[in-house]
Amino acid sequence: MRIVFLGTGGSFPTKERNVGSVALQVGGDIILFDCGEGTQRQLLYTTLSFMKIKRIYISHLHGDHFFGLPGLVQTMGMNQRKDPLEILGPQESGPHLQRILDAGFGFNPFEIRVRELADWHTETEGELTITNCQVNHTVPSLAIAVQEKDKRGKFDREKAVELGVPPGPLFSKLTNGRTVEVDGRTIEPDQVMGPPRKGKKFVYCGDTAPCDSIREIAKDADVLVYESTFAHELEEKAKDFMHSTNVQAAQVAKECNVKHLILNHISPRYSGEDVQNMLEDCRKVHPETHIASDLDDLVLTAEGLKESREKEQDHRPG
Amino acid sequence: MRIVFLGTGGSFPTKERNVGSVALQVGGDIILFDCGEGTQRQLLYTTLSFMKIKRIYISHLHGDHFFGLPGLVQTMGMNQRKDPLEILGPQESGPHLQRILDAGFGFNPFEIRVRELADWHTETEGELTITNCQVNHTVPSLAIAVQEKDKRGKFDREKAVELGVPPGPLFSKLTNGRTVEVDGRTIEPDQVMGPPRKGKKFVYCGDTAPCDSIREIAKDADVLVYESTFAHELEEKAKDFMHSTNVQAAQVAKECNVKHLILNHISPRYSGEDVQNMLEDCRKVHPETHIASDLDDLVLTAEGLKESREKEQDHRPG
Numbered sequence: 001m002r003i004v005f006l007g008t009g010g011s012f013p014t015k016e017r018n019v020g021s022v023a024l025q026v027g028g029d030i031i032l033f034d035c036g037e038g039t040q041r042q043l044l045y046t047t048l049s050f051m052k053i054k055r056i057y058i059s060h061l062h063g064d065h066f067f068g069l070p071g072l073v074q075t076m077g078m079n080q081r082k083d084p085l086e087i088l089g090p091q092e093s094g095p096h097l098q099r100i101l102d103a104g105f106g107f108n109p110f111e112i113r114v115r116e117l118a119d120w121h122t123e124t125e126g127e128l129t130i131t132n133c134q135v136n137h138t139v140p141s142l143a144i145a146v147q148e149k150d151k152r153g154k155f156d157r158e159k160a161v162e163l164g165v166p167p168g169p170l171f172s173k174l175t176n177g178r179t180v181e182v183d184g185r186t187i188e189p190d191q192v193m194g195p196p197r198k199g200k201k202f203v204y205c206g207d208t209a210p211c212d213s214i215r216e217i218a219k220d221a222d223v224l225v226y227e228s229t230f231a232h233e234l235e236e237k238a239k240d241f242m243h244s245t246n247v248q249a250a251q252v253a254k255e256c257n258v259k260h261l262i263l264n265h266i267s268p269r270y271s272g273e274d275v276q277n278m279l280e281d282c283r284k285v286h287p288e289t290h291i292a293s294d295l296d297d298l299v300l301t302a303e304g305l306k307e308s309r310e311k312e313q314d315h316r317p318g
Numbered sequence: 319m320r321i322v323f324l325g326t327g328g329s330f331p332t333k334e335r336n337v338g339s340v341a342l343q344v345g346g347d348i349i350l351f352d353c354g355e356g357t358q359r360q361l362l363y364t365t366l367s368f369m370k371i372k373r374i375y376i377s378h379l380h381g382d383h384f385f386g387l388p389g390l391v392q393t394m395g396m397n398q399r400k401d402p403l404e405i406l407g408p409q410e411s412g413p414h415l416q417r418i419l420d421a422g423f424g425f426n427p428f429e430i431r432v433r434e435l436a437d438w439h440t441e442t443e444g445e446l447t448i449t450n451c452q453v454n455h456t457v458p459s460l461a462i463a464v465q466e467k468d469k470r471g472k473f474d475r476e477k478a479v480e481l482g483v484p485p486g487p488l489f490s491k492l493t494n495g496r497t498v499e500v501d502g503r504t505i506e507p508d509q510v511m512g513p514p515r516k517g518k519k520f521v522y523c524g525d526t527a528p529c530d531s532i533r534e535i536a537k538d539a540d541v542l543v544y545e546s547t548f549a550h551e552l553e554e555k556a557k558d559f560m561h562s563t564n565v566q567a568a569q570v571a572k573e574c575n576v577k578h579l580i581l582n583h584i585s586p587r588y589s590g591e592d593v594q595n596m597l598e599d600c601r602k603v604h605p606e607t608h609i610a611s612d613l614d615d616l617v618l619t620a621e622g623l624k625e626s627r628e629k630e631q632d633h634r635p636g
Binding site for chain 2: 012013014015018037040041044045060061062063064066067068070071074078079096097098099101103104106107136137138139233258
């Protein structure tokens, strides 16, 4: 899984942070979570191809999360996209999404499927199982969990040789879960295969106050991308606007055994040292916390979360 | 008049050029011409305040000219704008503009007045006379001429002293166009005032093929901002899509005695040397031609067109 932060700010852009969008690449396909204004230009500063975007989740209908949608769609069309595009949003989002997609005299040569998602809906996309639920914001707002299938274990080549299996087609049979015969002996796959490797779980959460549904959907996630509009000192303000603070985010991550918490949707009021302080306060609660910067490009591997080798060198300052 | 190019590309953004928007500042007020996606962020890289924008002209309803509108309006609201905002577009634009402004659950604490403009409509805004007309594109598209009032001539202080007028209140009277008496003699203002200085004329043209109406509205303009989607070699393509080439733009400027032609809306296919070649071909027809780059910040003075001292130093590359 590759995770690219296209915009990490909340409310409106600053020089440092564009408004929100996160790309998740699994295999060749990309799922986009939110699409703030300017997302299509941020994509130009990465190695991601916007033509590979299969679906776009709009967590909720505040402008900083979806005003980039019509421009991105129009640009896909001008670049001869043929594949259909799924645009998925929470309850009540359909007419709003359709309205912004219908503004102006554009022409799309590909099918756009706009869908409102029911609470706790699950579907599959290739090898992925995707579940969404409603979280707790001033307007309907989604969290989305993407679960990879478990992968087969590692093939122990030394062990196979030791058991007398000759390198070649029998190796493939064993790795594909089939029993083989060698000199009248039966070799079972589990004699040479390591334990299955757990598929990764990625969770993206739209704007929300801490709530039970995010705790449920984010349980045991490898990565939770979660909003931190305010710092701890503004907890009352966060409550009034149904947002979360940095420390609340860390508490949620700790409570649901999240491996890596990545904060985004940082208010324009914070930069530099403030952000560093927010991070330190989080790490007291949940050590594996990061605050995303625009164009952070990460991969989640068996060894953990690392900077992607794909990272585009020639990108904007800030 | 100060002219700031917020975006100079056509169709979709590139690393070098955002999609179109031009700000015209006269006195403290700003008029915005078009508002492509990302315009609000481009404004952060200038010294212009988006709260000073009084009116926004949307030349036509192709997305690269207006998808930045809802985000800019929402950000004005979040920053406590109280002043009303005029949004003006061509015929048939009203419902589209309203649709994009109504998408999502935003809240604007100020009045937005959306108006469709009739062909060859004229109105005043403070000291400015603003006229619009329809040009020749695939959808209704506007050109807008902004004419400053003529200003009184320069006061000739030496001449006044020579005529025996004592420095002080009588100088003010004369500069304000009033006759004064000195030692029984009558001094008329035109004895000490230079000829009135012609107000500047700025013309912004939306996407268009060359046509009579642009030649009429741009007549004798000090500055004409005009599209150059294609280079001369693609004249057929320009015709098919009802755009202009660089050389056609220069011919229009020459025909209507424009002082300074500034080209924008450059297709994403052109960069570097191509753009330099486009410029050179133009200058053979109309020497006073420039091709705008993003964040170019110019002032139009009696001496001509110069780089503004206001130009923000800390801006994006490209």
